[in-house]
Structures are given as C-alpha cells and as structure tokens.
Amino acid sequence: MTNEIIVKLPEENYPIVIGEGVRQRFSELFKKHGQGRAFWLSDKNIVAAWDENLGGLCSNSHTDIIVMPPGEEQKQIATIERVCQILVTMGAERGDTLVACGGGVVGDIGGFAASVYLRGIPCVQIPTTLLAMVDSSIGGKTGVDLPEGKNLIGSFHQPAFVLIDVEFLKTLNGRQFRSGFAEVVKTALIGDASLYRSIEQGADDRCFQRDAATLIETITACVKFKADIVAQDEKEAGLRRNLNFGHTIGHALEALGNYAALSHGEAVFWGMTVAVDLSVQHGSLNHEIGQTIHQLLERYLKVIPAIHFRPKEVMDLILNDKKTKAGKPHFVLLEDIGKPIVTDQISNVILSNALEHLKHRMKRIKESS
Ligand SMILES: NC(=O)c1ccc[n+]([C@@H]2O[C@H](COP(=O)([O-])OP(=O)(O)OC[C@H]3O[C@@H](n4cnc5c(N)ncnc54)[C@H](O)[C@@H]3O)[C@@H](O)[C@H]2O)c1
Ligand SMILES: [Zn+2]
Incomplete structure (x- = not known):
C-alpha cells in the first residue's frame, strides 16, 4: 500500500508519498518534481545504517552524500555555512536540488541551507525518524538554534516533494x-x-x-x-x-x-x-x-x-x-x-x-x- 497526499498551497502543490520501500521511487519522483541534479545531505548514523540502500537511490544524483555528525548541536549557523561551502565545492548550481535524508535535525538544516544557498534552491525531504515523518518534514519550517534558544533563525521553505519510507523506522531505537x-x-x-x-x-x-x-x-x-x-x-x-x-x-x-x-x-x-x-x-x-x-x-x-x-x-x-x-x-x-x-x-x-x-x-x- 502506498498513499499520496497533496499539500495544496497558494503558490504550488506538492506530494507526500508514504509507503514501505518507497525510497526506491526516488528517481521516478525526482524526474517529475525535482530539478537539476540531486545533492544529498544526511547524518553519520543514517548513512551507517542505510549506506548501501541510499547509494542505490542516488544513481541519478551527485554520488557523494554530504554526511554531517548527528545531534541537535549541529543545528547552528556554522553548519549551514559548512553545508553551503561543500555545495559550492561539489558544483551545485541554481537549478539543482538538495535532498535532506534524515531526522528533524537533518531536515531543518537541509531545508534552511536550501532556502539560502544561491538565494534558494529546491529541496526534497526524506524523513527517517517517526518525528520527522509525522511532524518536522511537513510544513516547510526550517531553521537552526542560537545559544539564546532553539529554532530562533530560520525560514519557510516548502519541499518539492516528501518521501516517507516506513522501512527507515526499522533501525530507529x-x-x-x-x-x-x-x-x-x-x-x-x-x-x-x-x-x-x-x-x-x-x-x-x-x-x-x-x-x-x-x-x-x-x-x-x-x-x-x-x-x-x-x-x-x-x-x-x-x-x-x-x-x-x-x-x-x-x-x-x-x-x-x-x-x-x-x-x-x-x-x-x-x-x-x-x-x-x-x-x-x-x-x-x-x-x-x-x-x-x-x-x-x-x-x-x-x-x-x-x-x-x-x-x-x-x-x-x-x-x-x-x-x-x-x-x-x-x-x-x-x-x-x-x-x-x-x-x-x-x-x-x-x-x-x-x-x-x-x-x-x-x-x-x-x-x-
Ligand atoms: N521544522 C519543523 O516543523 C519541526 C517540527 C518538530 C521538530 N523539529 C526539529 O526536529 C529536531 C528533532 O528531530 P528528530 O527527533 O528526528 O531528531 P534527530 O534528527 O536528531 O534524529 C534522532 C537520532 O536518530 C538518528 N536517526 C535518524 N534516523 C534514523 C534511522 N532511520 N535509523 C537509526 N537512527 C536514525 C539520528 O542520527 C539521531 O541520532 C529538532 O531539532 C526539532 O527542533 C522541527
Ligand atoms: Zn513537538
């Protein structure tokens, strides 16, 4: 069973696809809703648990995944700068897309980086935690923390599509x-x-x-x-x-x-x-x-x-x-x-x-x- 929900916004509509093993449909969805090449951002834990499978999904993407350390501490402006610098090094251009594959931390960082890189490139959300699947990947809120408080810097940046594969939850503690x-x-x-x-x-x-x-x-x-x-x-x-x-x-x-x-x-x-x-x-x-x-x-x-x-x-x-x-x-x-x-x-x-x-x-x- 695969479900598809369309988010209807004044400026655009985008789909959220939910199913078992649906990450295999990444290429197909990307062709339809993505732009340019896909640049992937994830964290060490996810890559350690899912490396082979993620590699398989990236066949029409830039082959190197940007891998960040896990944890809320990463949600700071310095990480956004680092991710953007890596995107420059990799040659990501205006017409390309950032794919945030991870929990809420990767999703918030990836979404925010995409919203400011070259004044904004599209992003795709592939949530891998339950929280990210039911909450943080939906709605386009992105951002990072300040020492003064959580989520104090950020933007609204709606994804091109959201791909929810419940299989990711098998490795979540x-x-x-x-x-x-x-x-x-x-x-x-x-x-x-x-x-x-x-x-x-x-x-x-x-x-x-x-x-x-x-x-x-x-x-x-x-x-x-x-x-x-x-x-x-x-x-x-x-x-x-x-x-x-x-x-x-x-x-x-x-x-x-x-x-x-x-x-x-x-x-x-x-x-x-x-x-x-x-x-x-x-x-x-x-x-x-x-x-x-x-x-x-x-x-x-x-x-x-x-x-x-x-x-x-x-x-x-x-x-x-x-x-x-x-x-x-x-x-x-x-x-x-x-x-x-x-x-x-x-x-x-x-x-x-x-x-x-x-x-x-x-x-x-x-x-x-
Ligand atoms: N943007 C929004 O609307 C919104 C809404 C709610 C929460 N958030 C944000 O979400 C963040 C929390 O998200 P979270 O709870 O997903 O935390 P998280 O992203 O830190 O993930 C939790 C841990 O699980 C690991 N992990 C992720 N997927 C895994 C998998 N499939 N298998 C094994 N390990 C996996 C991660 O590496 C991490 O160590 C907070 O920063 C919060 O502010 C944002
Ligand atoms: Zn909450």
Whole structure:
C-alpha cells in the first residue's frame, strides 16, 4: 500500500508519498518534481545504517552524500555555512536540488541551507525518524538554534516533494520511536478522533513492532492532518498554534532537564497530561474523557523518565518565554478528543496546582512501574 497526499498551497502543490520501500521511487519522483541534479545531505548514523540502500537511490544524483555528525548541536549557523561551502565545492548550481535524508535535525538544516544557498534552491525531504515523518518534514519550517534558544533563525521553505519510507523506522531505537509517537498521540487528541480510537485499540503496539501497514495508516493520518493545517495557515498565523498541544509545559520540562533528561517527545507526553488536567480544570473537558486520556497516556509514561522540578521553575520558564504574548501564556486545551481550543485564561494558581499534580503523577507512575 502506498498513499499520496497533496499539500495544496497558494503558490504550488506538492506530494507526500508514504509507503514501505518507497525510497526506491526516488528517481521516478525526482524526474517529475525535482530539478537539476540531486545533492544529498544526511547524518553519520543514517548513512551507517542505510549506506548501501541510499547509494542505490542516488544513481541519478551527485554520488557523494554530504554526511554531517548527528545531534541537535549541529543545528547552528556554522553548519549551514559548512553545508553551503561543500555545495559550492561539489558544483551545485541554481537549478539543482538538495535532498535532506534524515531526522528533524537533518531536515531543518537541509531545508534552511536550501532556502539560502544561491538565494534558494529546491529541496526534497526524506524523513527517517517517526518525528520527522509525522511532524518536522511537513510544513516547510526550517531553521537552526542560537545559544539564546532553539529554532530562533530560520525560514519557510516548502519541499518539492516528501518521501516517507516506513522501512527507515526499522533501525530507529525504541526511545526515539516512542518520542516521535508523542506527536502521533498529539495529532489524535487535537484533530483525529478515529486515529485516537485506533491507538486505543492497539495500533500503538503494532506501530512499536514496526508493522508496516499500521505505520503507513497511522503516519498517513498524521500527515493529512498537518498538511491540512499547513494549507490553511502556511505561515503560522493562528491555526498552526493548535499543534502546540502539550508543548507549553513540554518545552519548559525539556529545558529544565537540559535537553538531556527528557527528549522532546517525552517532555511532550508529560506536557499533554498537564494539558488534559488544565482542560478539565478550565471546565472545557468532561472529567471522564480526561480520565480515559490519562489512561492511554500512562501506557507510555510508565517507560518515560521522570524529572525533579519545582513548579515555580516551570512557571518562570513559561511566563518568561519570549514567544509569550503580552506576558500571558496561551494554552491549547481540549473540549473533546479531536477538538482543541486555545485560551490565555489560565490563572497562575490553576497552573501551579496542575504542576503540583504533575509531580504527584510522576511519582505515582514511577513507583507503580
Ligand atoms: N521544522 C519543523 O516543523 C519541526 C517540527 C518538530 C521538530 N523539529 C526539529 O526536529 C529536531 C528533532 O528531530 P528528530 O527527533 O528526528 O531528531 P534527530 O534528527 O536528531 O534524529 C534522532 C537520532 O536518530 C538518528 N536517526 C535518524 N534516523 C534514523 C534511522 N532511520 N535509523 C537509526 N537512527 C536514525 C539520528 O542520527 C539521531 O541520532 C529538532 O531539532 C526539532 O527542533 C522541527
Ligand atoms: Zn513537538
């Protein structure tokens, strides 16, 4: 089974192809949607795990892959300069294309480099992590970090096409996979009640076992949802904000753990439990539905690290966030499964109580697992 979703934007449409082994269709898709020669960017881990197969895909491409070291530390402006210098050395021209084959880090760097190299060349996204497949490769956001914060420099640069081969997930470790699954659960909660039901009924186990058919179905649902939001709100004026469900608290926890104790997805899983509590507290979500969501989230939280934190530290991080408008944080809450609302009407007292509650929840889940 291969699925194809078309992202419809005012200036252009492009396809996202999802399937098992679909990387073999690279040449065919490139002929149709690519330009010039393909210059590949990837990281050491991916090349180590997939070298032969990637080599096979590059037959109509420049033969040398630009291989960068893995890791978020690479997301800095110096890497963009290096990638562009290598492109010059390789002779990449205006009419050529950069193919970013990797996780969100390679995707963000590749997309950004493509958007500025020779004032912009096309790029193709070939995501190899679950997070990149359901989230970062869709939507055209690219960028790098500054010492002052994550993703502070970047651009919008839509790819010529996105090729999602679920086979890449076979070599992704369990922690990385679970972390990406946080965005799948997030998508279900904010936008797809039927995806939520299928996860509840065991699609998550089949995904964790890397069952190709379930992965294709699940990833397709997430891609459809995100592609639709991007089509309606390409430059993040409003609707895209719903995608931040679980992320306001999640980002703060991730930062408190120095981006090491908790991965992004792990922090978002904890953040989503708080968002559910806040939704119930705020009166928008029925208590029973809140309980069933907590039960589902606990399946993953049992194997996710907990961190020590003081609620005040989390509050300070949220209230001082540069992106917080007029000092009032916005929270994405739920009215029902699949129905998000955005509010800035969460008092500090309610927030502080919810964070106390999170501490107890972390303790209870860790003691019982
Ligand atoms: N642009 C966006 O809209 C957007 C959205 C969400 C996240 N992001 C960004 O995405 C980044 C995180 O992405 P990520 O979680 O994919 O991390 P990542 O790119 O660092 O990949 C995680 C690890 O898995 C390895 N890896 C990748 N694919 C593999 C495979 N198939 N087999 C074995 N190992 C593999 C990588 O080498 C790396 O060590 C962050 O920088 C974040 O800011 C961007
Ligand atoms: Zn996220």
